[in-house]
Amino acid sequence: MLKSQLQKEIENIKNNNLYRFLRKKDNNILDFSSNDYLCLSKHPEVIDAVKDGLKYGFGSTGSRLTSGDINHQILEEKIAQFKGTEEALIYSTGYATNVGVISALCKKGDLILSDKLNHASIIDGCRLSKADVLIYNHCDMDNLIHLIEENGSSYNNLFIITDGVFSMDGDIAPLDKLKKIADEYNGILIIDDAHGTGVLGNGKGTLKHFNLKPSDNIIQIGTLSKAVGGLGGFVCSIEEVIEYLINTSRSFIYSTSLPPSVVSGCIKSFELIEEGALTKKLQKNIELANKIFKEQDLIEEDNLTPIYPFIFKEKTMDIAEHLMKNNIFCVGIRYPTVPRGMERLRVSINVGHSEGDFRALCECIKKFK
Template sequence: MSQTRPQLAHLTATLNELKERGTYFKLRVLDGEQGPVSIYDGREVINLASNNYLGLCDHPKLKEAALKATEQYGVGSGAVRTIAGTMKIHLELEEKIAAFKNVEACVVFQSGFTANAGTVSSILGKEDFILSDELNHASIIDGARLSRAKIKVFRHKDVAHCEELLKEVQNEPGHKLVITDGVFSMDGDIGPVDKLADLAEKYGAIMMVDDAHASGVLGRNGRGSVDHFHCHGRVDVQVGTLSKAIGALGGYVCGSRDLIEYLYHRARPFLFSTSHPPSVAATCIAAFDLLESEPERIERLWENTRYFKQQLTSAGFDVGGKTTPASETPITPIIIGEGKLTMEFSKALFEAGLLATGIAFPTVPEGKARVRTIVSSEHTKAQLDRALEILTGTAKRMGIL
């Protein structure tokens, strides 16, 4: 029985609303390693819900690196980076990422969220303008709000609309920032990084890309959307994550040496958060080595992605492109529409042996609820075929197909 005091009764009311709408959820608990087949809530299920694109979460070389670093450096850094918490291994990781991304410098944050929010909020102020894709990640939205800059939202991937907005503000004082996701996390489509970079150059704007879901997925050896579009040297701020394809935890910002030095001095999450445990830094270094030495992982990821999308489409599922953007990456949404039905479908899939998370408003717009699936490089064809059987059988039983 909840012991909520009257001062927080409005929270209980909101939870009750979610229950009535059928979009209330409980956290599923993983017992064991994150893999293509995992044990959640005591049930073995095919896992199509994680961001473990390349199967690195439990890779032996990453585990070995983490154990070795723990033995050598201990379990924590004991301080924020600017006081006493910058360890040699943190700098090694940042140098590794900067070389991988073909930029001057890199700084690692505690998460992809803090990398985005901390960067946007620190490099702009109230006299400035942010031009942001309407489907950009929540961390970009929060960073934009914290910056107090004037926010202009352009229609999803609509370069002409972005240019209209740039023209409106080109003679205003203040800096202009154009920002897009490299890969959009709910629809799996790719941002028009090259065309937006053209605009940024034309109007003298700062160009920024959030490559959380493109890192390890797009570009040579997973270098991301900037490499995919051959835009090296044209994107001022590149954000990436260490918690998805890289398999560990954290985010990073890449760019010029001056950008990184500035973030050392002004990015609040960097200034006020303890640095990564050395085991995490070592794990990430090992992961970037693997991206270079095992490119076949990315090839397998894309083979599985093409096969799974094709089979879903053949079965009659809406995987985007009708009422939502078309998926172009391993993120493949199955659009259901109504929130309650989506959550019921996700629950039924789990009971049948498949983990595929239902996502509804406010994460996605009303009427565009979906079950989001993400294949990995480590799924076998047999596992994907079984997942397709479960999806098709359950959807037919529930009248979705």
């Protein structure tokens, strides 16, 4: 019986201290869990743009190929101009983008080299593709080159796939080195810049952080749900890549497009990011958090991104619970999202946090150190 089998498996999850459940987040709680790095999800100009987008109706009513575009192309032009690429294509989520792009482009006879700490949506995209997949050690360029030299020669195409900023660690992929390796071995570099967009390189992302220009062998993916503050995903690249995806990418073709109000809000968000002040403010807050977290021995080195992994291992869930009781929302992250023994509080900061907020968080954590 399915029911009893599932009950048993849930019990097992509970016994292993891996049980997940949904929690309501009150509006007035001190939030260190959100990816709304620039607080654009609540920005009044973005909200006005969302309201304006409602003039097109609540939903988009279907896939763009069958039901047509509303304001979707305006956002795509904006993203392509923002990222400096020929074209862009939007999807309904960042997850759907990774799954849809990787499974369409990487085929039988191709080889994918994927960083060990890549996001689950990249892993699922690799699983759905017909390509062979090899995992290289996290940001380990020697290991990557070794795998390419040992295995790469018999494949049609070689794809190197990496997060730009790693979602659970906040560290930055060495895109300068990855680009060189991609060039040297005639490979294609796919960057999931979910956490770099709006944050690094004056908001333009991790590629810009390294002063690299978009090129024919780079495909940039991103999400509209983190620094942009809304919902959706995008891919930016050369015209042929986008044209091919429109024709073959299943999560694009067989799924209803984003509601026009969300699209309008995202266009406004990109305009605000381009003004530059918000990204600068975020960098200032990262500097402030670095100072306070260092004073409290929570980090050793300065962070460049707003994601701080405080690795408390088996104490993590107790600390998260204690924070919750003290009106601070910051959930614990466990296996399989992070490796066993690397359980952590994933603290993400944003432009709305104050020095007092950082200190309140530290004060609450202190007694567990």
